[in-house]
Amino acid sequence: MELLTILGMAVATYLTRISGDLIMRRRTLGPRTAAALNAVPPAVLTAVIAPSVLAAGPPEAIAGLITAASAFRLPLLVTIAVGVGSLTVLRALF
Amino acid sequence: MLNERSPWRQFRQGVIAISPICVAAVPIGLVWGALAVERELSLFEIGLMSATVFAGASQFVAIGLWASPLPVAAIVFATFLVNLRHVMMSASLGRRMEAFTPAQRLAAFYGLTDEVWALAEVRSLKERLTPSYYAGLVLPLLLSWTSSTIAGGAFGRVLGNPETFGLDFVFAAMFIGLIVGFRRMPAWLPVVATSAAVSVFTHRLLPSPWFVIAGGLVAVGVAALLAPAERAEVKEA
Numbered sequence: 001m002e003l004l005t006i007l008g009m010a011v012a013t014y015l016t017r018i019s020g021d022l023i024m025r026r027r028t029l030g031p032r033t034a035a036a037l038n039a040v041p042p043a044v045l046t047a048v049i050a051p052s053v054l055a056a057g058p059p060e061a062i063a064g065l066i067t068a069a070s071a072f073r074l075p076l077l078v079t080i081a082v083g084v085g086s087l088t089v090l091r092a093l094f
Numbered sequence: 095m096l097n098e099r100s101p102w103r104q105f106r107q108g109v110i111a112i113s114p115i116c117v118a119a120v121p122i123g124l125v126w127g128a129l130a131v132e133r134e135l136s137l138f139e140i141g142l143m144s145a146t147v148f149a150g151a152s153q154f155v156a157i158g159l160w161a162s163p164l165p166v167a168a169i170v171f172a173t174f175l176v177n178l179r180h181v182m183m184s185a186s187l188g189r190r191m192e193a194f195t196p197a198q199r200l201a202a203f204y205g206l207t208d209e210v211w212a213l214a215e216v217r218s219l220k221e222r223l224t225p226s227y228y229a230g231l232v233l234p235l236l237l238s239w240t241s242s243t244i245a246g247g248a249f250g251r252v253l254g255n256p257e258t259f260g261l262d263f264v265f266a267a268m269f270i271g272l273i274v275g276f277r278r279m280p281a282w283l284p285v286v287a288t289s290a291a292v293s294v295f296t297h298r299l300l301p302s303p304w305f306v307i308a309g310g311l312v313a314v315g316v317a318a319l320l321a322p323a324e325r326a327e328v329k330e331a
Contacts, residue, residue: 020184047309083267
């Protein structure tokens with residue numbers, strides 16, 4: 001049963017990963033559909049992390065704002081370091 | 095210049111891009127492996143699940159449901175729900191895979207984790223996404239995730255909490271950086287603000303995977319509403 005469960009999980013995951021492409025393939029997109037798809041990256045990325053950044057407590061929320069501010073100016077790796085560093089400091093303070 | 099396009103160089107650029115995520119995945123993989131061993135999964139089953147499912151969030155949910163007798167259907171359905179967000183990711187990223195053969199596409203979507211997807215989308219803003227670059231994203235993360243979960247299963251709970259060093263925030267920080275990287279997109283601010291608000295609100299009301307789906311869908315709907323209906327799309331090549 002363990003192996004069957006793992007196999008089922010693998011198939012279910014792969015289906016979610018391939019189906020968006022299969023649904024959209026070979027469609028001519030209207031401007032609204034195209035705008036919606038173009039918005040998927042920032043929309044879904046934000047939805048994934050918003051609760052753990054904004055609703056987890058003051059250290060996470062403040063570190064999130066610091067990270068966002070530095071992302072406007074700094075490269076991605078530096079931004080990550082700033083985010084992790086500022087959260088470590090803030091957790092020690094709160 | 096010819097060298098710029100060589101597959102090996104593309105692959106290496108992918109490896110460099112994913113490397114901070116590979117490091118951050120290690121403590122999470124160790125914790126998951128330790129939890130899985132407590133639920134009596136064997137090291138073989140741990141490695142097999144990490145290599146074939148390759149989706150951290152749904153693996154944590156599955157281990158939470160793991161019991162004897164095994165609720166097979168509930169675990170498979172929960173996995174499907176937690177991973178529903180990938181439908182949106184795959185619909186969006188599929189349009190950036192012109193350089194992939196059909197077989198390469200089928201293989202590529204197997205490796206579509208949140209982090210791989212986000213880095214591939216960002217890459218496609220700057221240049222054509224190639225199979226080599228994409229493989230450079232997927233393979234190191236697959237190796238790092240699978241081996242760290244097996245190690246977590248083997249060494250158990252000796253390793254403490256990943257929150258101690260703020261490592262749990264690496265993913266959030268990277269995602270924030272990537273979100274800001276999309277800021278020149280039309281209607282970026284309304285999309286991000288809507289997604290954040292709906293996600294936080296749904297997170298309070300409903301069990302775990304729904305906040306991602308609700309936040310993503312409502313924000314994508316806002317983008318569609320704000321799009322000028324008569325003009326051609328802005329970002330499509």
